[in-house]
Amino acid sequence: MSPSRLSSLEPLTIDHWRWQPFLDHACAALEPFGLQPYPIEPEFLLQTSETGSKSKPIHVTTATWACSSTKLRQIRAACVEAGSAASVLNFVINPLTTYDLPFFGADLVTLPAGHLLALDLQPALKSDRDHTEKVWSRLLPIFERWQECLPHGGPIPEEAQPYFSPGFLWTRIPLGAEGDALIDEVVMPAFQDYLNLYLELVDSAETVEPDRSEALLAGQRRYTTYRAEKDPARGMLTRFHGSEWTEEYIHGVLFDLDKNRT
Ligand code: DBV
Numbered sequence: 001m002s003p004s005r006l007s008s009l010e011p012l013t014i015d016h017w018r019w020q021p022f023l024d025h026a027c028a029a030l031e032p033f034g035l036q037p038y039p040i041e042p043e044f045l046l047q048t049s050e051t052g053s054k055s056k057p058i059h060v061t062t063a064t065w066a067c068s069s070t071k072l073r074q075i076r077a078a079c080v081e082a083g084s085a086a087s088v089l090n091f092v093i094n095p096l097t098t099y100d101l102p103f104f105g106a107d108l109v110t111l112p113a114g115h116l117l118a119l120d121l122q123p124a125l126k127s128d129r130d131h132t133e134k135v136w137s138r139l140l141p142i143f144e145r146w147q148e149c150l151p152h153g154g155p156i157p158e159e160a161q162p163y164f165s166p167g168f169l170w171t172r173i174p175l176g177a178e179g180d181a182l183i184d185e186v187v188m189p190a191f192q193d194y195l196n197l198y199l200e201l202v203d204s205a206e207t208v209e210p211d212r213s214e215a216l217l218a219g220q221r222r223y224t225t226y227r228a229e230k231d232p233a234r235g236m237l238t239r240f241h242g243s244e245w246t247e248e249y250i251h252g253v254l255f256d257l258d259k260n261r262t
Pocket of ligand 1: 078079080088090091105106107109116118119120156231232233235236254
């Protein structure tokens with residue numbers, strides 16, 4: 001990788017990173033949407049550190065790829081490469097609230113205990129049928145096709161339910177050849193299908209009335225506040241890069257809706 005990143009939209013390549021093909025696919029799929037760089041401070045575009053023991057240090061890279069388009073307020077990939085300690089792609093698309101669109105969310109996480117993988121088109125207003133029905137009727141066949149090839153990831157907190165769709169794909173799979181095959185043959189095509197559907201929804205989305213936009217904004221705020229407060233990566237990022245950097249990254253970059261609205 002180049003020693004520094006000048007723009008959030010610059011192609012991002014991280015050596016030995018498990019999730020590189022997923023980011024490459026997403027960048028290519030998004031390219032036709034007329035992407036603009038998204039302003040991100042240099043210390044969050046690329047950050048390195050060491051973890052592990054003194055005798056066996058592990059080099060850590062955390063990098064951010066981000067952009068916006070006419071309908072999408074923020075598209076961002078948080079990428080972590082820490083050798084045997086962790087490899088992560090957390091990818092979230094946050095639409096403008098002038099469009100009735102869900103979030104795209106992917107959490108692809110490799111830890112020493114195994115891979116944990118989450119994919120969803122997450123609602124801003126889960127109880128609103130105008131917001132959800134047209135998405136879920138198209139998402140469920142895709143979800144069913146791929147989830148049945150994967151073990152279920154186990155229980156998720158009750159309080160998280162309002163933020164998931166019924167097409168939440170969620171699995172934990174072992175490291176090694178068996179897990180790698182599932183990632184190539186199931187998780188990759190699932191990721192492509194979820195993203196394709198999302199981009200079709202974006203393509204056909206039309207602007208909504210101001211009242212509707214206010215309701216969508218309130219829903220996005222709840223979601224963003226929840227994600228920032230409960231970010232499961234907080235512990236890991238704090239170990240790697242310290243608490244000050246991590247809190248600013250979570251609130252100021254990863255889940256920055258309020259920062260840019262107030
Ligand atoms: N998760 C993030 C960001 C990450 C990240 C920004 C930069 O939101 C990584 C990195 N997720 C990450 C890590 C773990 C998880 C776990 C490192 C493991 C934490 C650990 O075990 O130490 C899906 N991700 C999880 C868990 C869930 C999700 C349910 C398990 C939580 C737990 O066991 O406590 N994250 C959640 C979700 C989406 C998402 C549904 C969107 C599809 O991004």
